[in-house]
Amino acid sequence: MNHEDPIIDPLLEELLGQQQMPDLTARVVQAHQQRQAAKQSPKQNGQAKAPLSIAVSTATQTTSPETPSVESQSTSGVAATDAPTKRSGEFKRRLKRQRFFTAISSLSLSLCLLVMLGGVAYYTYQRFLPGQGIPLAADGNQKPSSGARDHEVKPDVDPQLADHNVPSNEAIVRNGSSVDDLVSPETVASNDAPSSGMSPAVGGMQNGGEIESVDQVAIADKSAPSYVKPRMWDSLRLDDRDVISEIDNAIANAWKSENVKPSPAATDNEFCRRTYLQLLGRIPTVEEIESYAKHRSKDKRTWLVDEILGNEKYKQEFASFWSARFANILVGRAGGMSDDSPIDRSALEGYLATAFEKNKPYNLLVKELITATGTTSPGSESFNPATNFLVSMVDGDAKLATAKTCSTFLGQQLQCAECHNHPTTGWNQDQFWSMNAFFRQTKLAKDRDSGKLAILDRDFVKNQASDAGEVYYEQPNGLVKVAYPQFVDGTKIPASGKVAEVDRRQELAQLIVNSDDFPKATVNRMWQHFFGVGFTQPVDDMGPHNPASHPELLDNLAVHFAESGFDMKRLMRWIVLSEPYALSSRQIDDNLADDPDAGQQLFARYYARQMEAEQLFHSLQMLAKNPGRGSAIIASSDERHTWLGQVNQKMGDDEDSETSTLDGGVTQSLLMMNGGLMRQATDAQAAVLKNVIASNMSPSDKVEHLFLAALSRRPTKKELNAISEILKSRSSEAAALQDIWWALLNSNEFILDH
Template sequence: MGSPEYKIMSGWIAEGMPAPKDADARVEDLEVLPREISLRPGAEQQILVRAHYSDGSEKDVTRWAKFSSGDMSVASVDDLGRVKMTGYGEAPVTVWYQSRVSFARLSVPFPVVIDPAAFKKAPRTNYIDDLVLKKLQFLHIPPSRPASDEEFVRRAYLDAAGMLPTPAETEKFLAETSSDKRSRLISTLTTRPEFVDYWAYKWSDLLLVSSKNLSPDQMWTFYNWIRASVEKNKPWDQFVYEIVTATGNSRENGPANYFVIEHDPIQISENMTKAFLGTSITCAHCHNHPLEKWTQKDYFAMANLFARVRLKTGDFARGGLDDATVYSSPSGNVIFPRLGRPLPPQPLDATALAPDSTEDRRVYFAQWLTSPKNRYFARALVNRVWKNFMGRGLVEAVDDLRETNPPSNEELFSALTDDFIAHGFDVRYLIRTLMNSATYQTAAEPLKDLPAEVMLDAISQVLQTPTKFDGYPAGTRALELPDTQVDSYFLTVFGRPAREQTSAAERQSDPSITQALHVINGETLNDKLREPGGTVDMLSKLALPDDRAVDYLFFAAFCRHPNPAEQKEMVADLQNAEAQKLAAGQANPHRAALADFAWALVTSKEFMFDH
């Protein structure tokens, strides 16, 4: 009795419980105060929420807003918007009111006193370093030391091209003394065929290229188009525009296969938003999105953009889809279930097409999607590329960009996006900019997981025993496979995605007991160690002194020489292992000991992670 809620409800009942009217003022925006604030440990802060309405009015709606913390270890929040800082770092507090969302960012700098000179003296190559150091200084986080040449060369090859440098390539790089040797290596790496293979594989993951979804001819046509696009450094906006507007026979026009893989307009819409906008609207299928501003009307208006995609099929397997021709029909709509009629086709946050418009809806969507004014599009790609090199997206997960999941460094994210757009959506330019930054070239902790394909190729390279894939020429690397249906227990166990869902989570990176058992007892590694003609065989036949064998394997696997303590310990271990095998009567104990040592290196933390 007497509460604001009671007065509102009783007044509405007294008026006869009138239904909402189209002319009623509606919430257009939420203002959250303070938007950003730095506090002391244990401090409390009241969040205020003001709703801005379509008639120009404003109202304090803090009492009725919903709040949640993005990181309870840093900040907790109660139902009334009172925040208590519980730890060090930075946390967003999400605010929700009447299908509108916003957030406040609260931080507690770490209790570390750092001489400002440390930030002034830190290496800086481009604007990335300025903005990263600015954020670190704000949070009282000391800058990391620069990576050594050994750390950098291994990291650069793995991150840019998914491969290890050969011992000769590492030796050449380490011997160079020029001040620009890192930037020259980056330029060379980003034009190599292996760079093209790596990024073609990455975009094939994103676009679900697989013989499970396509015939062999279609799969190769799609993959070859993707690879040729990467090789030509086709601008990202053009690459995506050609996919969205693709027509023609799927055996002849690679991107047309995007609509063979998925031809339901609702699923196409969901896949497009995840792949090219980095966000998910799936929740809005059934109700207004609880964590984002997208409504159910937005969802079905977006889906209606793809209602006129049609496939003309031939008399072949898989219901004729093996010879499908993609075209746009002049008619067709997606029905909005709540109203029983279609909504005008409309991209997210854009102007709707007239229901009777004859304009190709996919062309209209593609023009909006790839426009420099559509920052969602550029930010999604920047975030994916950043994660590849830094191990974590500026927004995590990379396909969860939304207002209530703010980036760890908005100023940096905006600058990278502006730069990417200003340079014509040039992905190779973006990659080189990231790699040339002092931020990328600092010592890295924690370590990054190696993708399954990169790990298998690295093991094959160090042991000089190429993996055999059924149906592919000898020497084919895992990153050269166009198809994730190619049988490989190792790749499956270590998280290769099935390419069934447009989701970053489909690629698994969490360690498992199955992985450990396969490394210990599985055929992949043990067969490579036994295989004639490989590294172990070569070292055994050359009868190199143990110290030189240890040095060679270290250099091949880690891109560095062992330090004196490691050298002494490893040589002793190798000699002890050989003595034990000799005493046990094992044939060729020296080779067996070398195989054990090689196994220990390629299953070590230093080898199996990118650092």
């Protein structure tokens, strides 16, 4: 430095010389006076005036240790400027030390400035360069709000649960209650503070933030205006026979086009067995088989189907099976089976059973599942069993809820488009994240009394400059883009994230049931249930990349289903009474081209396949606990859950997939031969076996009864002769019959749906 500071220099000198701290106020006044004097008289006595710093330095040297007055310092300073100052060696050394420390201070300050500039440069890079938060491109005509920043671009602690974007005093009305009435003061305070990182013990959930606890979680009032109006479908003008004929003609045309011939018709016993399996989830009893065989109606198949779908004695059993079937579709077979699962499977199945028992229109059921709010805990004031569909999938940024909703209700697999545009399906990232935006008002809370989770609707506003709840996502090239709620067909809704202005899930539910894909996906899934193969494989991956085997039939059935008022029982009746459903499962030379494994499903025969886990359980339990003629056979849901929990488990991946031990391997064989359920069915006190052993029937009649009970057919002459020889060689008929019964239930024929 080329100049000396009139304040700092003397201070350093006196500090280094261990002198008393100078009076800086006096020196500032002195320096000011000297500057004013210099302006008025540039030269005194023909000499240039000494620099101000030298004057102050001289004054410092001549000042006593005691604090001098301002006037005395000023006088001595002026006097010092009249004569050259003779600096002592000690003063020079002090001055050198002063300059050395000044240089060190300057260097330190420079380093600090460099660090600060580096931090500013890094912050600017993170904030403004591609992929770091501020969108450089917005989709559509809407632009991101000023100053908007997507906190979800970074590894997300869990903004959905912690909900730091919502003011703590925000009033969210649900049945007249606000969050302020429900949330504890500690929880309210935590909404404005950084997340504590608590992770509640909820199976399968990845909650980085603390879930608020509430005393009573009220079900939200859907008070927001509706922007998507319900679609008005025409009434179905065709009767059931016309629709069934349409199915038969479409399938027959495909046979003709592919030059194949159908297999012969199934026998009465085969048709009876598969129909009970598909509609009630179990094989028929001997009494039911004989009743069907003796029926003299011109069209006994129609009578049987109407009996199962319409008779009061089957209503609860029908509802129980289909509730389990659809619970598998919604949450998987393993969903709700473990103690730490947030899903109450019994409550979900009970809710679905009521819907199927009343034959609730399927579109209304789906709307309830998508828009549900409340707690999953039975007995709670705000208990809503429909919340069990989404409760395990809306944590974090609801990506799993987005993918599951699209695949289940629209037959579209969008999950791959989360990270990149799909190369074959045509789905892109913007479609995925635009669908994801519909779920961003959905939050989780925990009921204090039960500890169960609940679903709430909360405002989703990214910043105070705008009400738009935009979602940001990063493309593979690092560019960050913004998405607003937009359905897969391009239909948009207002962008506001405030629940009182736009209820996004309500709009999404209406968009789904209005869509042409909704009835099409439902028909495809139901067709797959009855035939083992859908019009597309898999059934939840429809689109141009995966064309349907019978596109016109699929489209027509979808329209008929919608026009019927989304009547599930009526759809089942159409499929079960069609000609391809009544064909034998035996393949003939003329339909070898019908190969669903090769993607060529022509339905020229009934495709034999292994029973589903629920069908196997219901059948074995019925054989063990058959209550007798004319009584309903209701499978125990608790026992079913226990058994299914042993054979199914979650994989723990991003797609919520599962694995099952019922895969035809060694584990399945051991389970069938030695499992507890098989022991119940083959025990000497089991219902069917006990009644046969105690009856007055002849040995051959007893064997015939066991064949009908297990395989829904009578034994062949060869089988009957072989078994008669076994009975003659055994000293105990009861023990021999028990062995025969065990062999029948462990045969491949028993476990097949054929």
